[in-house]
Amino acid sequence: MNVILRKTGNSTVITIPNKIKETLGAEIGEEIEFVTSGNTVIIRKAEPKFDLDKELEKAMNQYDELLKELVDR
Template sequence: MNVLLRKTGNSTVITIPKQIKELLGAEVGEEIEFVTSEDTVIIKKAEPKFDFDKELKKAMQQYDGLLKDLVDK
């Protein structure tokens, strides 16, 4: 499968075909990784990075009622 390199501003971009996006299991907004070796490039879904603040916020929302009950005791 071939895709065309395009110019957008100061960047060169490619469009990832729908079939490849689905094969990767990637969604818009997620990171992909380019792994290079000599003249070969492998495109793969990047491992998600642990976001402490995001996980803390999620836990605080999940346990909000419980935490408030503990404070009130």
């Protein structure tokens, strides 16, 4: 499967075909990574990075009602 390199601003971009995106199990907004070895490039879904703010927000949302009850006591 071939794709064309394009220029956007100061960057060179490629389009990832849907079939490749589905094979990776990637969704819009997720990171993918390029691993190079000589003139070979492997594209794979990036391992998620731990985001303290995101995890804290998720926990606060999960326990929101319980936390409110504790404050009211």
